[in-house]
Amino acid sequence: MRVAVNISYNGRNFSGFQYQHDYRTVQGTLEKQLKRMHKDFVRIHASSRTDAGVHALEQYFHFDTPIDLEPDKWKFILNRAMPEDILINDVTIAADDFHSRFDATGKTYRYKVYTSVKNPFYDGLKTHYPYELDISLMKEAMAPFIGTHDFTTFSSAKTEIKNKVRTIKTFEVIETDDGFDFVITGTGFLYNMVRILAAYVLECGRGIRTPDTLNMIAAKDRTIIPKTAPAEGLYLEKVWYEKL
Amino acid sequence: MRVAVNISYNGRNFSGFQYQHDYRTVQGTLEKQLKRMHKDFVRIHASSRTDAGVHALEQYFHFDTPIDLEPDKWKFILNRAMPEDILINDVTIAADDFHSRFDATGKTYRYKVYTSVKNPFYDGLKTHYPYELDISLMKEAMAPFIGTHDFTTFSSAKTEIKNKVRTIKTFEVIETDDGFDFVITGTGFLYNMVRILAAYVLECGRGIRTPDTLNMIAAKDRTIIPKTAPAEGLYLEKVWYEKL
Known part of the structure; x- marks a missing residue:
């Protein structure tokens, strides 16, 4: 069984x-x-x-x-x-034909960032990003990702997967006691995609990059977002199935 | 300097x-x-x-x-x-004659316990004690420690320190979202003392030991409290100095 x-x-x-x-x-x-x-x-x-x-x-x-x-x-x-x-x-x-990977209809990831002074008890559990972040700039950067796009700009070049079109259903930012959680749901994600999206949104929030999401998607060029946010802030939050 | x-x-x-x-x-x-x-x-x-x-x-x-x-x-x-x-x-x-150990006039420790289902994100940060705990039994066990006592019963036998008399100023239990924090302040603590006190109070709260603190102190016998609560729940919270 x-x-x-x-x-x-x-x-x-x-x-x-x-x-x-x-x-x-x-x-x-x-x-x-x-x-x-x-x-x-x-x-x-x-x-x-x-x-x-x-x-x-x-x-x-x-x-x-x-x-x-x-x-x-x-x-x-x-x-x-x-x-x-x-x-x-x-x-x-x-069921005998259930497959945890192929039957997943979507996934939700959460990315946790804190902006206050370094907290040794968050080590490995949240990303430390000690900068003032403008939530409206982050929302401006995030909103255009909703929908179906080619995510070449926002995924690792290290992959054999040719089809880089994915659908993002929701992408939200939640203010926490000492920073922000980013919660994203989509049909699937490319290698490093959530961490690259997080790095882009954080740079926009910090004001060192101007939100220009649709043009960046259209460029299909991985080199314009050179950063990948650290692994420690990333949580696979939910896997969606129709059956099970 | x-x-x-x-x-x-x-x-x-x-x-x-x-x-x-x-x-x-x-x-x-x-x-x-x-x-x-x-x-x-x-x-x-x-x-x-x-x-x-x-x-x-x-x-x-x-x-x-x-x-x-x-x-x-x-x-x-x-x-x-x-x-x-x-x-x-x-x-x-x-000052040139300041000594962080000898000049400390007291210390506060916090012991963190959670009683809900195991949480992998507390690993190393809180002690998992998945039992119903009666706060009034814990308070009954804790109160008699306040004051100056010989703590032989509540400290590790592995020590060369002869004088086991210490003064406890406060010992409180605080209910948290998913368990209890124990906060204790004293002039000094013997080896493993806070972890042995925590083990004793937890056994009383769980109802597998009847609070009998004054008699246990009087016994001066380490073998009657065989448990030492795990290190992961213990936090040195504050060191008190008169100068500095």
């Missing part, structure tokens, strides 16, 4: 989601535990392979197993074996 | 304050930077040598230097060289 799992993790001490020999990864941690249960290797498939340092409030993966357990029992057994920085939120017995 | 420095640090990724060869420590990090500035070894002296994993909202250390700089310049130069998990809050030019 196919099991779908909803997890959270603190990405601070992981070298990303994807398995890497000799590095601590989320996939490696989960597969190690599944191997222990199955006495055999079990491959997991995630909705997103988050980068080193990136967090998940909600991430999905699935795997196939001959072990027949109730969802709550799976949740209990997996949670018991997890380190302090991974939490199993929920387990579902999925 | 003698320089006194007020710092915060996130203890999660440090093997404690005190220098240890081959381990990442707060003292080692600071002395490395001072050596770089002075082209010579400079010893620092702290108010407390916090254990591995213990945090500081405010910790003091002092050192002697021939370098004559304004306090703000010291703060700027030191902060620039610090990693993300140490913050220099303030620098003072102190």
Whole structure:
């Protein structure tokens, strides 16, 4: 049977989601535990392979197993074996053709920035950007992203994916006690796209770049936004499915 | 001249304050930077040598230097060289006979516990104690500690310190969104004392131990409180000085 799992993790001490020999990864941690249960290797498939340092409030993966357990029992057994920085939120017995990556109809990411004096307790959990930010300039930069665009300008050149057209449904900025959260929902995201969008919006808010989003999208030129905001501020917040 | 420095640090990724060869420590990090500035070894002296994993909202250390700089310049130069998990809050030019440890007239510690479902983003920052806690039982256990007592029952046996009499000025419990903070102020604390007090109060709040504080103090027997609450919940919150 196919099991779908909803997890959270603190990405601070992981070298990303994807398995890497000799590095601590989320996939490696989960597969190690599944191997222990199955006495055999079990491959997991995630909705997103988050980068080193990136967090998940909600991430999905699935795997196939001959072990027949109730969802709550799976949740209990997996949670018991997890380190302090991974939490199993929920387990579902999925349809045999469910795929956590291909069936996702959208994703929501949150990017957390604080602008006050450096806080050692945010280390790895929020990006420190100690500048005055103008929220109206940020909104002006953000609004034109809504809709369907070619995101070549706002994605890493390091990719084999040819089709860079993606649809952004919402992109909001929320004022927090000591900075801003940026929350973006779309049908899919290119490599580093949210972090490049964040870097662009922050430069606009700080006043060192004038919002000119539609022309920048039209340019299809990665070199005009040279910055990628740090991984530590990025959270995969929700993965959207029609079924499940 | 003698320089006194007020710092915060996130203890999660440090093997404690005190220098240890081959381990990442707060003292080692600071002395490395001072050596770089002075082209010579400079010893620092702290108010407390916090254990591995213990945090500081405010910790003091002092050192002697021939370098004559304004306090703000010291703060700027030191902060620039610090990693993300140490913050220099303030620098003072102190009297030549000031000693951050011997001149401290008291200390305040905070112990943070959360009782809700495991939160991966609290990893290393709060102690997870997923039980219902009765605040009135905790207050009953805490109140008799106020005053001057021999704390043999509530301190680690691993110490050469003979005099175990200490004075507790205040000991409060504060309800938070998802648990409790315990805040204690005293003239001084024995090794592991706050973590042993926390373990005792938590067991009383959970109802697995009946508050009987005065008799336990009178017993002067470390073996009746076998638990020490984890380091990750402990914060040195303030060091009190008459001068400075």
